[in-house]
Amino acid sequence: MPKDPAMLLSYVNTQLRDHFSSLEAFCEDKGVQKREIMTKLAAISYFYDPTSNQFK
Numbered sequence: 001m002p003k004d005p006a007m008l009l010s011y012v013n014t015q016l017r018d019h020f021s022s023l024e025a026f027c028e029d030k031g032v033q034k035r036e037i038m039t040k041l042a043a044i045s046y047f048y049d050p051t052s053n054q055f056k
Helices: 005-018 025-029 034-042
Strands: none
Touching: 005 025, 005 034, 025 034
Protein backbone atom coordinates (compact mmCIF):
# COMPACT_ATOMS: atom_id res chain seq x y z
CA MET A 1 0.00 0.00 0.00
CA PRO A 2 1.56 3.33 -1.01
CA LYS A 3 2.54 5.68 1.82
CA ASP A 4 2.44 8.86 -0.28
CA PRO A 5 -1.12 10.25 -0.21
CA ALA A 6 -1.20 11.06 -3.95
CA MET A 7 0.00 7.59 -4.86
CA LEU A 8 -2.45 6.09 -2.38
CA LEU A 9 -5.28 8.01 -4.04
CA SER A 10 -4.36 6.66 -7.46
CA TYR A 11 -3.95 3.11 -6.17
CA VAL A 12 -7.22 3.04 -4.20
CA ASN A 13 -9.31 4.61 -6.96
CA THR A 14 -7.91 2.16 -9.51
CA GLN A 15 -8.63 -0.77 -7.23
CA LEU A 16 -12.16 0.48 -6.57
CA ARG A 17 -12.81 0.98 -10.28
CA ASP A 18 -11.36 -2.34 -11.43
CA HIS A 19 -11.94 -4.82 -8.60
CA PHE A 20 -14.19 -3.70 -5.74
CA SER A 21 -17.80 -2.57 -5.46
CA SER A 22 -17.18 -0.57 -2.27
CA LEU A 23 -14.50 0.90 -0.04
CA GLU A 24 -15.54 -1.58 2.65
CA ALA A 25 -14.90 -4.54 0.33
CA PHE A 26 -11.48 -3.12 -0.63
CA CYS A 27 -10.47 -2.61 3.01
CA GLU A 28 -11.62 -6.06 4.04
CA ASP A 29 -9.74 -7.72 1.19
CA LYS A 30 -6.53 -5.72 1.76
CA GLY A 31 -6.67 -5.93 5.56
CA VAL A 32 -6.58 -2.17 6.10
CA GLN A 33 -8.70 0.11 8.23
CA LYS A 34 -11.23 2.22 6.34
CA ARG A 35 -10.65 5.10 8.75
CA GLU A 36 -6.90 5.08 8.04
CA ILE A 37 -7.43 5.39 4.26
CA MET A 38 -10.09 8.06 4.68
CA THR A 39 -7.89 10.09 7.05
CA LYS A 40 -4.85 9.98 4.77
CA LEU A 41 -6.86 11.02 1.73
CA ALA A 42 -8.81 13.70 3.61
CA ALA A 43 -5.44 15.28 4.38
CA ILE A 44 -5.13 16.05 0.65
CA SER A 45 -8.80 17.03 0.36
CA TYR A 46 -10.16 13.82 -1.16
CA PHE A 47 -13.27 12.20 0.25
CA TYR A 48 -15.01 8.93 -0.55
CA ASP A 49 -18.18 9.16 -2.62
CA PRO A 50 -20.11 5.88 -2.31
CA THR A 51 -22.34 6.75 -5.27
CA SER A 52 -19.42 6.82 -7.69
CA ASN A 53 -17.28 4.43 -5.58
CA GLN A 54 -14.24 6.68 -5.73
CA PHE A 55 -12.38 9.37 -3.85
CA LYS A 56 -13.04 12.85 -5.24
